Amino acid sequence: MSIYEYSVLNPKGEEVSLRQFEGKVLLIVNTATGCGFTPQYKELEAMYEKYHDRGLEILDIPCNQFAGQTPGTDEQIHAFCTLHYNTQFPQMKKSDVNGENALPLYGYLKSQKGFEGFGKGPTAIAMGVMLRKQDKNYKENPDIKWNFTKFLVSRSGEVLARFEPTFDMKQVERQVEAAL
Numbered sequence: 001m002s003i004y005e006y007s008v009l010n011p012k013g014e015e016v017s018l019r020q021f022e023g024k025v026l027l028i029v030n031t032a033t034g035c036g037f038t039p040q041y042k043e044l045e046a047m048y049e050k051y052h053d054r055g056l057e058i059l060d061i062p063c064n065q066f067a068g069q070t071p072g073t074d075e076q077i078h079a080f081c082t083l084h085y086n087t088q089f090p091q092m093k094k095s096d097v098n099g100e101n102a103l104p105l106y107g108y109l110k111s112q113k114g115f116e117g118f119g120k121g122p123t124a125i126a127m128g129v130m131l132r133k134q135d136k137n138y139k140e141n142p143d144i145k146w147n148f149t150k151f152l153v154s155r156s157g158e159v160l161a162r163f164e165p166t167f168d169m170k171q172v173e174r175q176v177e178a179a180l
Contacts, residue, residue: 003157006105008061009093011074016092018105021057023155025179027172028059028109030097032069032147033080040148041085043169047176048089054180055155058089063097066147070094097144106144109151112159114142124166154179 003026004019018026027047032038048058062077064070070077074094081087097106117139118124131138131145138145148165152175160179163172 001108003105003108003153003159006103006108008059008095008103008105011078011091011093013093016090021059022157024055024057025051025155025176026057026059026151026153027176028061028105028151028153030061030063030106030144030147030149031081032063032066033077034069034071035066035147037146037148037165038069040165040169041081041087043173044089045085045087047169047173048087051176051180052089056176056180060087060089060091061097061103062091062094063144063147064094065096065098065144069147097149109159109162110142110144113151113162115139115145115164116162118145118164118166119168121166124164127164127166152176152179 004022007015007017010016029044031041044058048056062070077094078091081091096102118127127146146165150163150172151159152161152163154160161175
């Protein structure tokens with residue numbers, strides 16, 4: 001299957017086909033409003049404003065599966081993001097990214113790019129320690145590990161990269177720019 005065979009729901013519950021993004025570079029992100037990584041919204045919005053005219057689309061998929069860090073309704077989440085970060089990129093309905101209720105899109109993304117580690121640095125080490133307490137074999141499965149995991153998709157629909165939330169946003173931006 002191609003990524004363009006999948007769809008997600010917008011906050012109104014309407015189906016959004018990924019086919020409408022064919023020919024665009026996509027950055028698909030599972031987000032949270034109450035997470036230590038939530039300030040990444042600022043960098044995501046800056047990237048969106050900088051590259052949208054060149055073909056970048058960011059799909060924001062709020063998810064409450066990680067420590068309950070995305071409470072509230074879709075409307076409350078949207079209000080938070082626009083008020084605090086002036087987000088303009090499309091925000092979808094709050095959804096699961098792991099488990100039996102996960103969006104099929106996430107099954108596809110994880111099959112294309114599995115977990116490869118958190119990188120280096122104190123935050124990466126802390127994430128590893130925290131996850132090891134929850135699942136000593138967390139490195140062995142492709143599940144999304146935390147909020148703000150990002151998948152970069154080429155204009156032709158190829159999943160190019162997976163960025164864990166600990167990755168430097170400058171690194172993410174360099175790869176987005178290269179894909180454009």
